[in-house]
Amino acid sequence: MIIEKEKLNLLFKKPSEEKEKVIIRGVDIVKTYKMGSQVTHALRGATLDVLKGEYLSIMGPSGSGKSTLFNAIGALSKPTSGKVYIDQVDIAQLDTDELAWLRCRKIGYIFQSFNLIQVMTCLENVTLPMSFAGIDGEEAREQGIKILKMVGLGHRILHKPAELSGGQQQRVAIARSLANSPEIVLADEPTANLDQNTGQEMIDLLCHLQNELNVTIISATHDLKMLQASDRILWINDGRIVKSAKPDEIDFSSDFH
């Protein structure tokens, strides 16, 4: 009952009243999928706050609703019920074009399988979101080269993704996510397809972004190193957030699952 009361309070409290700046707030997010007559509950009421500038890791077993939560707070799909506020805007109120604008300017996405456009060069991949934001030509080109240099790929700007290693491709993807200087970067298991060393490089790069550009980073991951590098970890299980902790509060050797 206490939990229910807390939820109610959260529902009626305006996000702007917070002292610490909350950049994403999810309230009682429920998401159900209908597959024919079968209804799958992917999320059963997840409530969370993401603070501006923090590095948050979300973890949980597969099928726990991790990806669904990720999609919901990243404005990639609308929840069945509950509210998602991104930068104090309720995304349920936005139409598809406004959502596109939000994804374009506010959020950068990094995917497990990189999802680069294979037919485009690295530079074109990075400048693509810029053209969606209305920036084109020399301005976009300069900006793209600058970002690619920052992620350490200044010498590969005209290569196609297929000509690069996995780590390099993920660097391009990170560069692309930063194209429109977003406040939030969402990374869905960014190290899952990479080896240990390259994974560590990605983590370093993400931490660097967090510190230098003050980007909020949210990543879904199983990677121990990523969990240790983050500011806060959320556990999700069976569609609910079951635990929130800082990495130093956790004994990774025993307390892991």
Next chain:
Amino acid sequence: MTRTDNNNHKQVKLPLKVAMEVVLQGIKIRLGRSIVTITGVVCGIAFLMSILTGQMIKKGVNDEDAIREEVLRIGNFVKAEVGFLKNKTISLIVVGNLSEVEIRTLESFEKDGVQQIQIVDDSKLPSSLKSITKVSNQEFAGGESIALFMMGDGKIQDRDWNKLLSKDNNKVLATTIPDVKIPAIPQSQLVILSRSWSQEEIDKKIKKAEQDKFRSIWIGIISLLVTVIGITNAMLMSVTERFREIGTMKCLGALSSFIRHIFLLESSLMGIVGGLLGVIVGAVFSILAYSISYGFGLVFSSVDFLLICGFGFASLAVGILLSIMAALYPARVASNMVPADALRSNL
């Protein structure tokens, strides 16, 4: 959200260029299937174009067709009345001017191997008859002659018919001389070769022309429909193949209209290329096909190149329009996709 609206407005113009690049790259990557799809458009539009051009040429060669039919009919008639003409002699009276059918009939006699024509009354013969021996014979049409032909549009003068037709079994074959009623010639000897159309026959002809027209319209519509379905199918496949790409682009902030533009642009590009090729193929094909049976000269004289250009533009417009129509549904499917769903797809 006023800022959003302003920026959305700004966003529309720029990515058209980007969309074009994406489309060109897409066509290049899926070149094989693009070619198959374009071939579909080419076939459909070529078919439409060949129907249009064919009908135009047909109008020109219809008279020719009628003349040929008539010449053939007269030839058969003559054969039935007097037997084969090979190495035979015929007599001929020409009054006034010969019609095209009559000239052609005489030419066909030459082809059939008529050896000699006895020309009565200084009748003028067409200059094209070269291999036939012409004998001027004022009075007598009998002898070797197996038949007396009367041709021309003038009025036949009275004469000593008994003398002219010395043989009893000599047939008189008249083509188009109006009102060949010569009392001196017995009815059994006079054969009218020209044909008069009964109302029933005329009706039948009109009905047949209408049926032909209806049929070609029907076949045309079906072929265009097949083309549309072909393009739709190809575009739907393209959408399925690009699920991940579309999802990624949506995550990067692409508007739904951008995704829609990609598919509409791709399809209209295919429409333009396929339509242009189709117009050329269709026009060339139908001109060639008619040239084989009617000869280049006749076909070219009945081809109105301005009209062909008109047909070409119309067919091209139809091609582009149908291509865009065919892409409307796939483009909607793609643009309405939720990015999360598009990304989840493992295709």
